[in-house]
Amino acid sequence: MNPTGVRWTTEQVLALAPDDSSRRAGTRLGTAGPWSEAGADAAGAVWGLCRGSGSRPYQTVVDTTGPAYSCSCPSRKFPCKHALGLLLLRATDERAVGEAKAPGWAEEWLEARRKRSEEKPDAGAADGGGAGKQADPEAARRRAERRAARITAGTTELEQRLADLLRGGLAAAEQSGYGLWEETAARMVDAQAPGLAGRVRELGAIPGSTR
Template sequence: MDETEARWTADQVLGLAPDAASRTAGARLATRAPWSGAGASHDAVWGLCAGSGSRPYQTAVDLRGPAYACSCPSRKFPCKHALGLLLLWAGDEGAVAAGAVAPEWAEQWLAARREKAEAAATAPEEDEPAPGPSAADAARKRAERRAVRVEGGAAELEQRLTDLLRGGLAGAERAGYQQWDEMAARMVDAQAPGLASRVRTLGAAAAAGGDWPSRMLEETGLLHLLARGYLGRERLPRPLAETVRTRIGFTVDSAEVLAGPRIRGQWLVLAQYDTPDERLTTRRIWLHDTASGRFALLLSFGAAGRAPELTLPVGSVLDAELAYHPAAVPLRAVLGEVFATGTPDRTPPGTSVAAALDAYGTALADDPWLDAFPVVLADVVPLPGQDHWQVADATSAAAAPLTSPTPLWRLASISGGHPVTLFAEATPTGLHPLAAWPPQSPLPLPV
């Protein structure tokens, strides 16, 4: 089919609009003014449309579908830019270069579409008598479809972050939270809930006040690294690639984890606490095996307003098997068979503040998105300060800030000014204390 035969009418284009508002908005863009680099081949149309940002929106239409791609934040398909481009192509022959060569950004998308079409053409027809696909084949195909969607979301996010940094962080604050909520919704549509969560963190940083540019720049860097990591996951070491998948939002079934290697130990329950939000309650349970020095994090979830099912008494010792989720820094685990329970007979050995921070730094080198790293500190004294509490080594000058939503007077009362053993989560903003051992006591007390 040549270019003349492929050209559509305006009525055909407007018939693709998802609603009346899209038809009106698309018609406003059917002029030469906002468009640059517009071109068409026998099966595609593309162009750059000037918008409110510093960079034009990249819009392409595969005429064989039709299918649409646009870097704008709209959740409508086709969006107003795709409609405007098609209307321009249909009504103004000179505005769109016929027989042009697609630019790289459009050709990549079109090439992916062609590969899918070729794969579909070689697959057996649905009505052909053939053995039905196995559950494993169906799961594999679903995983492949999701991987493609996540790749698209990561690529779009990369473009958004580039626009953000080129336009300056001040523009991000002026734009308000709506743009982040919209971007997060796009990541949800791309089946990348981990990216969506970090995008919302960007919005919260912009609205938090204080030194928000530093926090936002840090979060932008981590988000960029995560998106790039997923797009280049084939080149990553296996443990790091698994970490990237987890941070993106891919999950592994507990039964699948338990089917892998298990580690048996005497697991001391260090701490247990819940984090609720409007959708669900997350319970975090930290375990520690003194013999191996391993930590393990058990996660349990409950619907909003309901407590998670898994509950382990703090201070108890489980003779049990655990299986770790694959990761660059293995921490999250699934509880397997429990053979016996008991109570501890001694305080777990701890480390110095300096050694704990070194261990946290090493873990961050392996997993930059690590939000909490477990540490047990020995012989430390909690001290209140003007801006924040801190914990100091009793035998050295090393100290680290403590972070907590409430004053840490309970911790101070457990210490009484004397050195204690402390379990805490190391975070980017400081140590989050969770349990402490009074002098000469083998049982931890929550703080």
């Protein structure tokens, strides 16, 4: 087992991007240069400080078991370019994001997430097993693995759909109608890859725009 939880691949991380501009900006931040105090733990948390244009670095933390993201930057996109860059850095440079203890600012956010999770009703609550239950790093790792697997499956399905499109041509794609693309986009959402879902909807509009 990876001692710092699930390490997503570059493709899995980029599939989370909400749009192309975020994907490009996140890729530029996926190197060790702008980052400091980066680390990860076995429960699936990843954090780091990213140097920006201001005097203080942005505080970025990701819970890969959600996935969920927090960043002190003003971006309204989720995940923001800093969260994408941090996950890309972890995917490509094991030494840059090693096992560590979360700093106070990251632990505060992670602890708040754990408390909210514990307050939700679950199957163990009926027999007293839910309340006050401690976070299980192994269970968190398994959840992150399942989510990473869903993203991979969604990426593979989209690649197959595009391969079929290339074989059949745009004329055949237009005959199939937009519904097939919307169905594929919905499966990308189910695979927790909203960025890919957006791209699928854009591609679905192409056949109808041709003459």
